[in-house]
């Protein structure tokens with residue numbers, strides 16, 4: 472089985488389309504999405520509409536998804552993120568608001584092998600930054616493989632012989648071969664708002680036959696996504712950061 476692993480689209484239709492376009496040639500059996508469909512970008516309705524065209528998709532909700540549909544308050548968000556959430560609330564179609572309300576909370580277990588969560592398996596809003604957090608996360612994971620998002624950084628944590636080691640993935644493409652007896656906690660990076668200074672859309676593909684995970688970056692029309700943000704009168708910093716990948 473081949474799985475597309477993707478996260479944090481944040482209303483960036485151009486980035487999402489670029490990823491879906493690239494994977495057309497790579498045969499995908501299932502789509503696994505790790506949360507934050509919307510928030511920040513100017514195309515929330517279009518992103519959800521496109522996601523709903525994907526068959527065989529499993530999703531978990533992100534903190535922005537929750538805040539936009541009223542399941543969480545905006546108090547924990549910084550002023551720029553909060554104003555983007557307010558804008559998205561105003562502009563989101565009602566049918567998509569109820570779609571967001573129905574998204575499951577992670578961890579979600581797929582095919583007895585894979586866990587999906589947005590932040591961490593013990594708290595969907597927690598940021599896994601570093602090995603200390605990863606050790607805690609592993610103690611809650613019941614599968615050999617767990618995918619997470621939320622930080623917008625492509626990252627691998629491996630647990631082997633009771634040691635946990637983290638690696639930031641800067642190469643693209645980058646291939647990881649899963650070892651027997653090890654467990655993995657993996658972030659594919661962000662589709663719509665990468666923060667690792669590489670502005671290209673990030674995603675990964677897991678092949679359960681070959682036991683390989685490959686990390687990719689897709690170029691997309693950043694200018695168009697930025698133009699839409701500015702035209703929508705969302706904070707201009709949200710447009711600027713896309714070309715910097717921060």
Ligand SMILES: [Fe+2]
Nearest residue numbers: 479507533621
């Ligand atoms: Fe996010």
